[in-house]
Amino acid sequence: MSTPTPQTALVRRWRLQIDMSAAMDGSDWQTMFGVKEFTPPMPDPNIEDASDYESDGWNGNEKTAQAWELSVTLNRKINDQVKIFHPTHEKLRNAAFGFGSASRVHLRWFDRTGLPEAYEGTGIVQWENSGGEHTDLDQPEITITGDGPMLIIDNPVA
Numbered sequence: 001m002s003t004p005t006p007q008t009a010l011v012r013r014w015r016l017q018i019d020m021s022a023a024m025d026g027s028d029w030q031t032m033f034g035v036k037e038f039t040p041p042m043p044d045p046n047i048e049d050a051s052d053y054e055s056d057g058w059n060g061n062e063k064t065a066q067a068w069e070l071s072v073t074l075n076r077k078i079n080d081q082v083k084i085f086h087p088t089h090e091k092l093r094n095a096a097f098g099f100g101s102a103s104r105v106h107l108r109w110f111d112r113t114g115l116p117e118a119y120e121g122t123g124i125v126q127w128e129n130s131g132g133e134h135t136d137l138d139q140p141e142i143t144i145t146g147d148g149p150m151l152i153i154d155n156p157v158a
Helices: 087-097
Strands: 014-019 029-031 035-039 044-049 061-067 069-074 104-111 118-128 141-146
Touching (some): 014 035, 014 087, 029 087, 069 118, 087 104, 087 118
Antiparallel strands (some): 014 104, 044 061, 069 141, 104 118, 118 141
């Protein structure tokens, strides 16, 4: 019996969800529809030189902080019957105008096939409209700058 050939993972394996609850307590996760591009974050460490005389000339380093940033491009989705944009898109757009807690969203992103990669965090929203030609789609680019930890979580699909 032969061993199956491993498959290459695809970027579209990710699912992005936003917590729509007012308390941002994870009680109302809703899928972000229309994701066109998604760049899952990894922690960006701040490394400081911790060298001393006793290291025989070898540099020492220490991680003193870390940050994360998530990028997503959306195809705007419209409910044409009632003339509104998708509620998850509006939550992001409205947060981009807010200050303090109103500028933050609670997100989670995970492998939609059930593989173990899954993360959660709260961040500040930046929204940039795409503009373009008369034939272009409305595809805003959103950046979520982490405010606090990016947590490894159990994959909700698994």
